[in-house]
Structure formats: structure tokens, C-alpha cells
Amino acid sequence: MWWHREVPARPHLPGDRVAITQGGAEMQRILSVRLSAHIGEQVVVAGWIHRRRLLKSVAFLILRDAAGLTQVVVSEPAARAQLEALPEETVVEVTGRVVGNPSAPAGVEVVDPVVRPLGAPAVPPPFDLYRPALTATLPTQLDHASVALRHPTRSAALRISAAATAGFRSILDGQGFVEVHTPKVVGSATESGANVFALDYFGRPAYLAQSPQFYKQLMVGVFERVYEVGPVFRAEPHDTVRHLAQYTSLDVEFGFIRDHRDVMAALRDVLAGMLATVGERCAADLATLDVTVPEVPAEIPAVHFTEALRIAGAPADEPDLAPAHERALGEWARAEHGSDFVFVTGYPMAKRPFYTHPDPARPAYSNGFDLLFRGLELVTGGQRLHRHADYLAALAARGEQIEPYASYVDAFRHGMPPHGGFAIGLERFVARLTGAANVREVVAFPRDLHRLTP
């Protein structure tokens, strides 16, 4: 049932401490999922009128709270008349008696209710939230995000997003990583040059950070192991289903690695931890979306770029993987290794950023990798340069000046260990996991070429 979440699915539930004044007395509000422990008792429940079913002999008020739904049985004529005047989404507090009813959500319902609106009758939203699927188009949903997100299919994706992030942090905290917060406003449009948002910083030009890449590397010099969860900004001029102007980047960087293989091993564990937490915390949400959490193999299959081209049937001189190649690799990993994940290693240096460490044995190829999740690039990572002289050489080889990178490059004169890291796009991860066709379905208030509100 999409409209009710089981208690075990979300061990942490709100409602224990919120007391409600009811006719002068204070009663503890009980959350929907906890009502079964109160059969026979007078209780207060509160939430939104999710749906009204006005039958001939009886009316039902389906109340939605943070944890699920409660069926309230309205028999008394005055109460029914009151309910008829309260549209869906009105916030109410209901005092009544809990009785068992195996056919009601969670096996209980509330009878003999006194309904008290906690505000004015709601204006019904432009789409019905009580239907199993939101029928409004995505643009309409996004225009009315604050109500569309109340639909279980939309809120489920955001709960999964929160759980994935918690899993990410949990695994890394357990391995001694330190969380950092780095500047989102930077003085140079350095990392890729294009696609940056310019802003006026006290009269000076500045830019929104496209990634915390440089800062997380510098922080390896401080803590060895760092991560950051934060917004990154791309002035992405293309209107696609997988690009956003702001997204949440899960960034990791750590030192004293041998090479990129240590980074891949760490990423494997991080992904497994993210999915484990989603599985633990979000059973009901996964059920709502009809999604199962994939297994992460103990060792994710990895193919070198040159081999990836061959598997994808691409010419051997292709400089990069096209989306069709990524899909082919995803199918190959599924068929050959039973894995939803596959690493592609050794991308050509020419296609990777200047701070990428080359493969010592084949310097035209890099120690950089991508992780594909069900045939879509989900993570980019690799070993970085750690010697100051290598940075000077890499920038010179690309015809770039040192000056815009000075405070970054200078740091490598002061001792930096071999290091690497990766960045996971949170929204892309959740979209791929939940099967969302458009990444905007798993973001609360997306930002893109056209959308700046709400």
C-alpha cells in the first residue's frame, strides 16, 4: 500500500514531545503509526485532511501526518457537516477514540471525533494529492512544488535522498573523515571556465563554485580525509533531464593512497553504506516507488577505457564515452557480472581536468575513473597530482596561466601526499535509484535554465 508507512521502516518518528492544547487541557498528540498502541484510548491526532469519503451512511476523514495516514470515522451529522466544509489539505486536530479495524490503515481507526481546524479551510491544490499517482505534468508540479511535494511519490524520493546522505556521512565518519565546509563564492572561474555564474562581490567580480575540488584537496593536507555535502552551481545552458543549475554534491578526498584503486575501493564502501541506510530507513518509501535497493558487489567490475570502447562497440580512437556507450556498458555489467555498477578506468588525459594524475605506465591515459550506475555516469573520481612541479607542467601543457590558480597550486609546495577522491551527484543518484525519468522529480525546488522559482 503506497499510502501507509510501516513502523519498522522508519525507526525515528516524530510526535513524542508535541503537546496540543485541547479545550484547555493538554494531551499528547499521537502519530498515525503509533495509534495501534492506544486502542480503547481517547487520543489527539493532527495533520492534513488527505481525503474525505462522504458515503451515504458514514463519512471518512483520512488524515495525513508525517508518518502516514489515519482513518477517522465521522458518523454524527454535525461533525459530517463540518467535514463537508473542510477541503482537502486543511490542517486539523482530531480528538477521538481509537478502535481496532483490520481493514483500516495500520489496523486502527479513530471514532467519535471532534475536529478542530488549526487554520482556515485550505484552498484545494491544483491536483489531487490523494490519488496514487500525481497526474499533473512535471512543470505544473514544479510550479506548485510546496504542495506537489506532499504527494507520497514525491516526498518518498526526498526521504530516500536524506537517507542516502546520512549513509554517506555515516560510512565516512566511521573511517575518520572530517566534514568540511568550503567557499561557494570564489575569485576565479577556474575549474572549467565555462558554465559559471558570475556575481557582484562587494563591487568585485566573483563566481559561484562549480565544485569544492580545490578546497577539498587542500584540506587533505590538514585532515588527510575529508568530505563535504553541499551545493554546487553550473550555469548549464542545456535543457536536459539530468542537469541542474544547482545540485548537491557529495564530495570525498583523501590522502596516502597508492593510486586510484584505493579511491575506487572507498567509493564502493560509500555506495554500499548509502544504499544500506536507504534500505534501513526507507522501506515504505521504496515500496511507494516500487523500487528495490541494488546490491553493491564486494568488488565492482572495472574496465579500462580502451576495453570499454570495445565492449560498447565504439571505434578505438573515440576520445570519450557517449551516453549510448555508457548504456551498453551498463548492460554488459548487468549481463556479465550481475552488477548495476561498473567502473570505467583510465580515461584519456586529454578529457580529464588538469589536476588528474596520469597512469604512470601509460601517460596518455589517466588514473581517473567514472562509475556508471545502470548505464549512466554517476560518479567521477580519480587520483590527483600531488607534486607542485606536476601542477606547473600540467597547466603549462594546457597553455593555462598559473595566476588564477595561485593559492591552490602554491599549497602543493608545502607537502601534499598522494591523494584522490570522487564526487557523487546526489540528485542523479536518487533519480537513478528510483527510476525517475527526470532529475527534477527528486529535487524539492529545482533550479535550471528556465526555473528560478519557487
Next chain:
Amino acid sequence: MWWHREVPARPHLPGDRVAITQGGAEMQRILSVRLSAHIGEQVVVAGWIHRRRLLKSVAFLILRDAAGLTQVVVSEPAARAQLEALPEETVVEVTGRVVGNPSAPAGVEVVDPVVRPLGAPAVPPPFDLYRPALTATLPTQLDHASVALRHPTRSAALRISAAATAGFRSILDGQGFVEVHTPKVVGSATESGANVFALDYFGRPAYLAQSPQFYKQLMVGVFERVYEVGPVFRAEPHDTVRHLAQYTSLDVEFGFIRDHRDVMAALRDVLAGMLATVGERCAADLATLDVTVPEVPAEIPAVHFTEALRIAGAPADEPDLAPAHERALGEWARAEHGSDFVFVTGYPMAKRPFYTHPDPARPAYSNGFDLLFRGLELVTGGQRLHRHADYLAALAARGEQIEPYASYVDAFRHGMPPHGGFAIGLERFVARLTGAANVREVVAFPRDLHRLTP
């Protein structure tokens, strides 16, 4: 001892999985704090040359890693000559034998070492990192942040910051709050009008978000209880020790409250959780900074604004509390209640944002509060308006148009419960906790009126 962290102080330590190639063979790198379990064994340690002590008969290499310091004893002439050519901050890998030595850090040292640099000899930083205190001025430290942050006093503050944030999330996750990520680029400069950064958003004017206030309120309509940890931006034109152009805001918002007192109770628990996690994870860092974690009273003393003026000796018609008043209140709370924390409730409506809920009994005063920590405003919070009509009236009373707020205000037509929340400035919290005179001391890469790099 400021230069060594005890094992119990940081249960989560890195180093278990990083293997190092040494002369073709692979040996597990051992972290400083774990060496005492390897007495008599040949080990690999790795890190930065923190200090060299070149005595007549023997030389010491003090190696710094993520967990602390290791004393390496260099007796052999060739090894000593090598060490003399390796300046402080050079990254090295050391293979040697662990022996007990009660006078060395952690009671062990490494003897008969083979030292392998993992990069070029470092350029020594512009200040000595091995001295107990950084003697460079704060601007010099900030100019060279990537090395200054390696000093234990600076890194300790950032570890405390990470632990406080983890404690914040842990308490809220345990109470059913859902983490959200909201837009940092917004279409209207709404919340305070002034002090916003303007940017070019695909040719349209846009602004950096000064807070997630509106969005977190909207998300109460979805999840009832939400929090966000993220950057906020203030184009603060004043150069003070407590303002930053970007800081990390710990935002909370939740519904079905009676009034602001439920918000204050939640804040009390959040603060207690933050400080408990700092105490658990950061014993060594607290010792480095000579800081003790304050007690949070089960009920934090609270005084109404009018009473606060009286306590502070301010005229009864003062519209707000000046810094001197806050200091006086801090002293009063310490003397009268033994508390480092004190709530001031009932701030005049005229001084609070338009979304603030008035005190129903005294409508000139608000259900908004501040929390002072050791005489400094640390947290602002309160009950918000939740009725659509109240928003229209509040904006009209201030002579403001609805239009810039439309997507926010409209949401309140669709049913919003009584709700409230608060925002904690992370850097200000850590600065106050650690006794930092300037908030810039507890930020990795601060942004202010003058500073846009590194």
C-alpha cells in the same frame, strides 16, 4: 599535551585500509595512535615532517599524521644527512621498528628508520607549525590557510565544528526530522532586502539566499519536521569579528507546535546534543584549545524582552538589545542560574521579520526569541505565522507588495500547521565555544568584505 590526541578521544580513526608499497612489497600503514599495539614490529608510518630535532648524538623526526605525532629516532649518519635535507612539512613514509619509550608521544617511538619522501622536499611555510601557538597574524594565517589550518589549534576548531554538526543531525534524525536541501539562488531579494549578493542567472537578475527560511517553512507542509545544514550568504558591508559573507547555517523548522516554547525546548535538546557529540569526539581538540564543554541546563533560563531590558539596565523603551545588554544578560544568567545560555523571548514585533508570530496576549511583542551564549546572540528563532490571511496582513502592515513573496505566501493557502524553528550560526557557535576572538579563526576559508581568496 596539545600535540597528541588520545585514542579514546577519537573513536573513528583512519588508516586501516591504506596500503603502502614499500620496495615492491605492501605493508599496512599504521597511524600514530595505534603504534603502541605494534611494539617490536616493523611498521610503515606516513605523514608530514612536523619537526626535526637535530641533536649532536641523535636526530628526531617528529612525524604528524591525521591522528597525532610519532617520534622517529634517526641515529645512522646517512639517514641523518637525508633528514637534514628534508624541511618541515615534507611528506614522508617511514619504515622502522616500534619500541616502547615512556617519554615519547603515546609511549612509543620508531627506530632504525628508512625514510622515503612521497614528493619533493617541502618549501617551509611562512610560520612554524610545530610551535604550540601560531605566532603569525590572523590575516597572514588566512592568506596561507592551507598550511595554517594544519596547526593543531586551527584544525581542532574545525574538528569541533564537524562534531557539532554531526551532533545537530543526530539529535534531529532521532526525532524524525528530514534533512532537506533548498535553493541557494533565488529570484527575489526578499528576506531582508539589504545585504544580498546579486548574480546573473542566465541573463536574469537573481540573488544568493540569505537563509533557507521560506523553503524550510514550506517543507514543514511536506515532512512536518525538517532541517538543513548549508551555506547562507550576507553581503555584510561591515568589517567585524563576528560577521562573514558566507557562513554555515544549521536550520530547523517544525510543525504542530503550541507556540515558541516548543521551539525553545527543541533547541535546548539540539544544543545539548551538539555539545555532547563535541565532548565525545573531540576530547583532544578541546584539550588543545584548553576548552571545556558547558552544561546545558535541563531548562535554559528565559526572560521576556521587557525583563531583559530591566536586567541589563537599559531604558524600558529600547526597541532592541545592544551588545552591551547581551553581555549583561549573559553575566546575569551565569550568576543567577549558573547557565552559559539564556533565552530572551518576546522581542518587539517591530524588530522581527514579517513572518514572525505575535504573542496573542501582547501583540506588540512577538513569539520570537534569541538564545544568548555567554552574552552573545547565537540563535534566532520563534513561532511563525501559519495563516494565509496573517501573511497578507503582515506584509500590508509593512507596506510591502505580495508579488515578490508570491510562491511563498501562496503555499499558506493550502494548509500549514502552527510551526516554528530556529537557525544556529555554526561558526559563531564554535567561536563562542572555543573562545576564538574572531569568527574567522574557526572557518577554513572565510569570505568577507575584503577576502575572496584563497
